[in-house]
Amino acid sequence: MTESSETRIQMKALQRTLCFLVAAGAFAASCAVSAQQAGNPSSGSADPNSVVSRFPAGSIKSIEMADTALADANRERAEIQARFAQEEQACHPKFFASSCVEDAKERRRRAQLKLRPVEIEANTFKRQARVTARDEALATKRQKDAAAGIDRDSATPPMSSTPPTSAAKGNEAVQEPSEKAPKNKPKHAQGKPSPDRAARHESRQEQARAEEEANAAKRAQNIADYEKKVKASEQRQQEIARRKAEKQQKVEEKRQLKNQAAPAETSPSAPAPVPAAAGAAK
Incomplete structure (x- = not known):
């Protein structure tokens, strides 16, 4: 009975040791596979056909290129998700x-993070292009309005300098006094815009230009603030991922230490059957 008990204890200790060795081997194999996958070129880091390689920083120069970059980035995101x-x-x-x-x-x-600079540059270029197009349209409209205002001011025909005919003189005699007072007609009705109207028009143009410049500066500030928020968000995501990886590593280390301590806890109980053997000898 004593020998069988001792044999069972030794077998259990041997089984625990074997389990630990198998677990250690599996963990080493898992780490090797993970390292191989991390260094695999198919991850997209060194692929010349990837979005990052085809659209380096500052390479987007048109709306068509921006749309192509965004479409390719979405396609590559789908491939990254499928690979995961x-x-x-x-x-x-x-x-x-x-x-x-x-x-x-x-x-x-990490693969998705590499796509962010391309997406940010493409979206920024499209926003700036829309702002530029809107500014050009407003400038064209202001020029047309200014030209139309001058045309309206000069649309009034000048007074005729030819002497009236006898029939016209007769008609003037019949007209009311209020209708034949050309001397009281304002000077701006003789083909030239009045100084006050021109000054008001110029003042409106200056005010519109000042407002447009202020709006353009505000839009540029909004774009800069948005890019700053995106960068801060990416940094927070990186910090969260780093902390999560450290926490996972600590959990794995504790698990390994616990597995290593399990065989050591059973080894002091091996000499316990010796007193029973001595009693049987008596």
Whole structure:
């Protein structure tokens, strides 16, 4: 009975040791696979056909290029998500599945983060192009309005300098005094705009130009504020991912230490059957 009990204890200790070795081997294999996947060129970091390679910083010069860059970025995001789904599915049969999934998520986050500069540049270019087009349209409209105002001012025909005929003189004699007072007619009705009207028109033009410049500066500030918020959000996401990775690493280290301590806890109980053997000898 004593020998069988001691044998069972030794077998249990051996089983725990084997389990630990198997777990360590599985973890090492998982780390090797993760490192291989991280260094795989198919992740999109060194692919010459990727969006980042085809649209480096400052390369977007037209609306068509911006639309193409955004469409390609959306397509590449879909490919990154599909690749992550495959990696996540492959992680489930592994021993440390949670660590494998976290590594896959980190690779997905890094791949998506590389697309952000291209998307920001394309959207910024499109917004600036819309602002420029609107400013040009407003400037054209102001020029047309100014030309139309001058045409209206000069549309009044000048007074005829030819002497009236005898029939016209007879008609003037019949007209009322209020109708034949050309001397009281204002000077601006003789083909030239009045100084006051021209000054008011110029003042309105200056005010419109000042308002447009203020609006353009405000739009530029809004674009700069938006880009600053996007950059701050990306930095926060990176910090959260880093903390999450550190937390996951600590959990894995604690789990390994616990697995290593499990065989050590059972080893002091091996000499326990010795007193029973001595009693049986008596």
